[in-house]
Amino acid sequence: xxxxxxxxxxxxxxxxxxxxxxxxxxxxxxxxxxxxxxxxxxxxxxxxxxxxxxxxxxxxxxxxxxxxxxxxxxxxxxxxxxxxxxxx
Numbered sequence: 001x002x003x004x005x006x007x008x009x010x011x012x013x014x015x016x017x018x019x020x021x022x023x024x025x026x027x028x029x030x031x032x033x034x035x036x037x038x039x040x041x042x043x044x045x046x047x048x049x050x051x052x053x054x055x056x057x058x059x060x061x062x063x064x065x066x067x068x069x070x071x072x073x074x075x076x077x078x079x080x081x082x083x084x085x086x087x088x
Contacts, residue, residue: 003028009062014046014078038075046078058083
C-alpha cells in the first residue's frame with residue numbers, strides 16, 4: 001500500500017498528511033513506518049510521529065516551527081490547538 005504521510009526531513013517529529021486520514025486508520029509513512037491515527041488528520045496538516053511533550057520543539061523541514069502547548073501523542077493532529085508557533 002502507498003504511503004499517506006510524508007516525512008520531509010529525518011529530523012522532523014511531524015509528518016504531512018497527503019490525504020484526509022480518519023481516526024483509527026493506519027498512518028503509512030514514506031519511510032515505511034506505520035502508526036494509528038488517534039484523531040482525524042485533514043489533508044496537508046501535520047501529524048505527530050512520536051510523543052511530543054509540553055514545551056518540546058516541533059520540527060518540520062528539519063527546523064523548529066514551534067513548541068507543543070500540551071502533550072501530543074503519536075498519531076495525533078498537530079495544529080494551532082496544541083502548537084505554539086514561533087513569533088517572527
